[in-house]
Amino acid sequence: MSLNQNSTVATNSIPERESVMYQLTSVTKNYAHKGKTVRALDVAELSIPAGQMVAIQGPTGGGKSTLLQMLGALDRPTSGSITFGGKDLATLRSAQLGTIRAEKIGFIFQNFNLIPTLNAAQNVETALAVNGVDKAGRKERALEALAAVGLADRADHLPSELSGGQQQRVAIARALVKNPQVLLADEPTGNLDEAMRDEVMELLERQWREKNLTLIMVTHDSAVARRAQRRLRIAHGKVTEAK
Amino acid sequence: MYFTYLRRELAGRRRQTIIVAVGMALAIALVIVVNSISSGIKDAQASVLSSVYGVGTDITVTQKAAAPTQGQAGAGPGGGGQFDFGQDAGTSSGGTTAISQSRLSTSRGSTAFADTTLSTIKNVNHVSGAAGTLELTNISFSGTLPDRSQRPSQSQSGGTSTPPASGAAGGGSSFSVDSFSVTGLDPAADALGPLSSVTLKSGRTLAASDDGTNVAVVDATYATSKSLAVDGSITIGGTAFKIVGIVSSTSTDASTATNVYIPLDTAQKLSNMTGKITNVYVKADSSANISTIKADLQKQLPDTTVATQEDLASSVSGSLSTTASLVSNLGLWLSIGLLVAAFALAVLFTISGVSRRTREFGTLKAIGWSNWRITRQVAGESLVQGLIGGACGVALGLLATLAINIASPTLAAGVSSGTSGPFQRSGAAASAGSPGAPGASGLAGGPPGGGFGGQAKEAVTNIVLHAPLSLWIILGAVALSVVGGLLAGAIGGWRAARLSPSEALRSVA
Structure with missing residues (x-):
């Protein structure tokens, strides 16, 4: 069962070269703010093994989002290297980063970020449009992904016709439909009430186990963070292991 | 996906689509009407001139x-x-x-x-x-x-x-x-x-x-x-x-x-x-x-005056000439102005649409959409808005032209007496008084210069204004709407392409 494999895999049981999903070395990210340079991220060393479920916590403005941007290939660091699956994201061109995002990384956002004019199935299909899947294949896989998150009967509903929890489940289906290696979640339960929070977290955990994902979540919610195998704390751009 | 997304966007943002299309339609319709009236006026001038000069005459020579x-x-x-x-x-x-x-x-x-x-x-x-x-x-x-x-x-x-x-x-x-x-x-x-x-x-x-x-x-x-x-x-x-x-x-x-x-x-x-x-x-x-x-x-x-048809066209006077200058001045500038306004409207709406959809485009980029794909999407939306406007504009223009042709306004055209033309005879007949009329007899008699009325009338010809439509005018109008749509799309698409994918992570809508 993949659950056992994933949850128990330790970095030393598999050769390290294959098991490390992310390797950050001397990564900094600076922003110009009112004429001054602000260092948003300063990570000396961080390794995230494949299949790990990581929660990132920390104060607002501490660098959580910046770290997520680096891990998600949305932005390049000012200096240092971020190795993802053997490639250094810091040196790739924008188009190459785009391809990596399209194929290997799934995103979940606090505000769900669904396209308001597209129905649930079409929203899921947007993730496949860039992966060369034909129309019939896209439709089929989108419906499967929606079924996997329990929304088979809501495929033709617009986001505005769905509850917050349902919208986030559509977003999870969109993130997972392309079978990514990594799922990055930015406050996935931040806009949900408790009941929906648990519902979404159970879904995420189930998908993480079943699909052998590396799941990295930024969260304020300690209840959510406690579910993770590993908790990182980031403040003033520095990452520390939380107890 | 492309067309589904495009159709859904246009349908979902119906008000913006309608405003842009209406602006474009009015401009295109005006361009069509001004163009067809202007070619109608050219025809009318040619008709006046050919009735005076004959067909096929390129140049006339008269003594100064x-x-x-x-x-x-x-x-x-x-x-x-x-x-x-x-x-x-x-x-x-x-x-x-x-x-x-x-x-x-x-x-x-x-x-x-x-x-x-x-x-x-x-x-x-x-x-x-x-x-x-x-x-x-x-x-x-x-x-x-x-x-x-x-x-x-x-x-x-x-x-x-x-x-x-x-x-x-x-x-x-x-x-x-x-x-x-x-x-x-x-x-x-x-x-x-x-x-x-x-x-x-x-x-x-x-x-x-x-x-x-x-x-x-x-x-x-x-x-x-x-x-x-x-x-x-x-x-x-x-x-x-x-x-x-x-x-x-x-x-x-x-x-x-x-x-x-x-x-x-x-x-x-x-x-x-x-x-x-x-x-x-x-x-x-x-x-x-x-x-x-x-x-x-x-x-x-x-010692001669050499006049080409073009020179002679300027000698056509009367309400035909007034209409000609009205169309070529007011009509032309009005249609250019409206066209610029419609283009600007389309561009502004597209830009504001892109700004409103920052997070949407950021998200699409985050899930791997390329800049080109997003630009194409935005440009496609603008282009279709322009085309809808163009189609409505052509329909509106055709209706307006049809209305003009049904109404068939009559314009008076005369050929003004300059120094060159052989037309003075008409003007002269109207203004020369009674050459040779022996006013000295001075007694009540028949209407003096009775024969002149008929002459003077010939100086002014009534021309029915037709507004002919050519395929070129319609194609030109459609091309304008395409240009307007592409212009708005290119600017909007460029804005969208410049967005960073990390916009998707901003929690503020």
């Missing part, structure tokens, strides 16, 4: 106006005519003397020149044909005067007098002055010049064998007003001419250039102007050479 010379017996060309009656003129009966005199002279404002000029013109490079004409005016005076030697008893009208001279009763005088235009032309050269644009209504047109004979072709409008018919006769310069044909203008809206057409040599003889012509109609071998010919002619014939 000179000081009147006393070249002919009785009256100087173009000057105030004068009728001289001797002591024994007219026939007296019943106490009145009926007198009648008819005189043929060059039209007012026209100056005759030697017909050797014609051969000079024919030798100019690129001239494929030239025809000379002699534009004349026939003025006839007829009426009755009291016979001093006898007691007045009855009135009498004579000659071609139009109104019955009833006013002469009781010792008064009654006379009328009748005037009509006569063009002498070379029957062999009727492919060019005034007779080339006419339609034969009855009888025949002038033939080469008519040289030197007293035959005439009469304009249908004039013939109707004077009750003239084929095989009838008309007195020109005191000589009776046989009417061999009645012609009308090919344009249903205008009369022909002249009331009466006669062979050139007959006209020259009758007006004592042997070897003289007043106008030369020139045809170029190609329209590209018209300006070259004009320059050559001006060099070789410095």
Whole structure:
């Protein structure tokens, strides 16, 4: 069962070269703010093994989002290297980063970020449009992904016709439909009430186990963070292991 | 995905789509209407000009106006005519003397020149044909005067007098002055010049064998007003001419250039102007050479006025000319202004749409959409908005043009009397007063210058304005809407492409 494999895999049981999903070395990210340079991220060393479920916590403005941007290939660091699956994201061109995002990384956002004019199935299909899947294949896989998150009967509903929890489940289906290696979640339960929070977290955990994902979540919610195998704390751009 | 997304976006943002499309539609419709009216006006001008100059004439040559010379017996060309009656003129009966005199002279404002000029013109490079004409005016005076030697008893009208001279009763005088235009032309050269644009209504047109004979072709409008018919006769310069044909203008809206057409040599003889012509109609071998010919002619014939169709178009006056300038000025600028406004509207709406959808595009980039794919999506939306506007605009423009064509507004067109044209005869008829009318008799009589009314009317032609639509106008309008859509799409797409994918992570909407 993949659950056992994933949850128990330790970095030393598999050769390290294959098991490390992310390797950050001397990564900094600076922003110009009112004429001054602000260092948003300063990570000396961080390794995230494949299949790990990581929660990132920390104060607002501490660098959580910046770290997520680096891990998600949305932005390049000012200096240092971020190795993802053997490639250094810091040196790739924008188009190459785009391809990596399209194929290997799934995103979940606090505000769900669904396209308001597209129905649930079409929203899921947007993730496949860039992966060369034909129309019939896209439709089929989108419906499967929606079924996997329990929304088979809501495929033709617009986001505005769905509850917050349902919208986030559509977003999870969109993130997972392309079978990514990594799922990055930015406050996935931040806009949900408790009941929906648990519902979404159970879904995420189930998908993480079943699909052998590396799941990295930024969260304020300690209840959510406690579910993770590993908790990182980031403040003033520095990452520390939380107890 | 592309079309689904596009369709969903346009349907989902219906208000924006409608505003952009309506703006574009109004602009496109205005462009179509202005264009078709403007080509309608060009047609109308061409119609006025061809009824005067004939079809196929590229250039006209006339003599520059000179000081009147006393070249002919009785009256100087173009000057105030004068009728001289001797002591024994007219026939007296019943106490009145009926007198009648008819005189043929060059039209007012026209100056005759030697017909050797014609051969000079024919030798100019690129001239494929030239025809000379002699534009004349026939003025006839007829009426009755009291016979001093006898007691007045009855009135009498004579000659071609139009109104019955009833006013002469009781010792008064009654006379009328009748005037009509006569063009002498070379029957062999009727492919060019005034007779080339006419339609034969009855009888025949002038033939080469008519040289030197007293035959005439009469304009249908004039013939109707004077009750003239084929095989009838008309007195020109005191000589009776046989009417061999009645012609009308090919344009249903205008009369022909002249009331009466006669062979050139007959006209020259009758007006004592042997070897003289007043106008030369020139045809170029190609329209590209018209300006070259004009320059050559001006060099070789410095005393003449050389006018191309383009020059002549500016001599068209009346409400047609007013409309032409209204359309070319106000209409043109209005449509350009509206087009710019519609384009700006489309661009602004697209940009504000992109700004509103920052997170949407950021998300799409985050899940791997390329800049090109997003630009294409935004541009596609704008393009379709433009096309919807274009289609509505074409429909609206077609309806408006149809409405104009159904309403068929009538415009008055005249040919203004400049220094060059052979048109002064008309204007002159209206303004010259009563040449030769012996005001000294001063007694109540028939309407002075009764014949002029009909002449003056010819100066202004009523032209029905049609607004023709060509496929090119419609294609051009559609192209404009595509350009507008692409412009908005390109700018909006460029903005969207510049967005960072990390915008997706911003929690503020």
